[in-house]
Amino acid sequence: MQFNRIIGHQALKEQLVSTVKENRVSHAQLFLGPEGSGSLALALAYAQFINCEDKQATDSCGKCSSCIKYEKLIHPDLHFSYPFFAKKADETATTYMEEWRKAFLDNPYLSLNHWRGQLEADNKQANINIAEAHDIIKKLSLKAFEAEYKVLIMWLPEYLDTQGNALLKLIEEPPAKTLFLLVAENQDKILNTIISRTQLVKVNKLSHEELATYLVQEKHLSSDRANEIAFIADGNIQEAIDQLAEESNTHFDLLIRWFRFIVTDSGLNIIQLCEEELSKLGRENQKIFIIYCINVLRQIVLVQNGASNMLFLKGQELEFVQKFSEITSLEQLTEAIDLLEKTHYSVERNANPKILFLDLSLQLVLLFKYKSSLKETQYI
Structure with a gap:
């Protein structure tokens, strides 16, 4: 995922690029933005830029070995954690990695409801369980295979609950060249002990103009129809996509x-x-x-x-x-x-x-x- 493929957020993109150029990459960052704002896509584009082998002035090259693997979500030093609907106590996010890759590559602005629709969730509650926390500790204790940085992107840490305390020491004192990127929607539901150990990256909702322009250029809608959908979606790309699906x-x-x-x-x-x-x-x-x-x-x-x-x-x-x-x-x-x-x-x-x-x-x-x-x- 390159920055140029993400709608809006130009000032934030420039800020993220500058932290890499000036060697100010914090090891634990919290991307906080509302649903459908693109915060998850921004976190991935940031990680891809950090590990790009031929960084450009404002973006990753998109052509080096690292970028190609990042684009497919198969880089060995890129790890994801996210809520899932466990059928067994020992299941981890890795169990659903294929579904995750498909869901994200189809729609990098996905919501939890959209993610739920990719799985057989039944009436189970979304959760990041203790088995997942232990699996994260195990994966990040290993040396990097190829890239300069090992990266863990955790989507919706709100679903960690108290088992997130198992990760506190790792977040505070990670192995060298290990990067935690947490992507959240509701700060009030995140453990305060985790918030205090991260650097906040505020992601605002998209403007009406940005979303309407996206619908005209990418979805080929008329200006009036794009404005109507953008008005209802109120900066939420996932909401706009859902409206299009409902026709x-x-x-x-x-x-x-x-x-x-x-x-x-x-x-x-x-x-x-x-x-x-x-x-x-x-x-x-x-x-x-x-x-x-x-x-x-x-x-x-x-x-x-x-x-x-x-x-x-x-x-x-x-x-x-x-x-x-x-x-x-x-x-x-x-x-x-x-x-x-x-x-x-x-x-x-x-x-x-x-x-x-x-x-x-x-x-x-x-x-x-x-x-x-x-x-x-x-x-x-």
């Missing part, structure tokens, strides 16, 4: 009808919409629709706070946002976003969609119809 159409019409029934307290129409449309979207499309609604409400918040220059919507969507901002309060919008986020959480956990969306709709009726003085508009 979903615009959600604007559904949102408008739903909100109209809510604000006018049209009970029968709400029940019919929940039973015949929202509940039948399928779980992934339900999640996408909820995220779309959340993002639209957030755009309304921007308008109310005088930040219209940050809006991404156009046409009817923009008109709706501007008019809805005039007849709602910040408190209402904040509460509505909170309700939608809770519903999204429940959808992920397979709650009954008919009950879920009907309950959400009734709560929104109370919020927008009876806790406000909303006026009739051409949209509501």
Whole structure:
């Protein structure tokens, strides 16, 4: 993986390259970024650059023996650790290495849900078990075969739990020329004893423009469609890829009808919409629709706070946002976003969609119809 194949993050790429050129490579680093930001791809590109035999000014050469093996994830001095769904207590990440290579090479921006889909996870919980921790210690105690550095890339150390304490001494005092690159999404779930032993590399989510440009250039979407997907995905490439896979159409019409029934307290129409449309979207499309609604409400918040220059919507969507901002309060919008986020959480956990969306709709009726003085508009 070369830096030039990763979307965005130009300043961070330059920073990582400079640490190598100036011989300031910390032996333990924590790449912290939200899902779909490209933090895992950045960590691999960084490791490839460090071990490249013919480093270029801003990137690895991509042609030397080390780079070729890195590109295929088969370099003997490159090791991966990641959550998996163990069927036996003595299983390690190596057991699923072939599946891991395929999943990453197909999609270097993968999420845990995407990774789960590559395995027979059943109802098992993702975990990095104690057997994996011991296997890491064993692998890194060996001398490097070819490269200057031995590298361990651990994806989602949040899943280490207390067994991560077995790695503390190794992380703090590793063998010479050993590099730990931890790639995480949630700092609060990582053991503090591990965080204190690593150097933080902050990876921001992708901008709307970066993601939309990627969808136009790499996925050959129209500018309008790319902007719509980028708006819903909110910087998450995996989310954008999932939307493309679902081949979903615009959600604007559904949102408008739903909100109209809510604000006018049209009970029968709400029940019919929940039973015949929202509940039948399928779980992934339900999640996408909820995220779309959340993002639209957030755009309304921007308008109310005088930040219209940050809006991404156009046409009817923009008109709706501007008019809805005039007849709602910040408190209402904040509460509505909170309700939608809770519903999204429940959808992920397979709650009954008919009950879920009907309950959400009734709560929104109370919020927008009876806790406000909303006026009739051409949209509501």
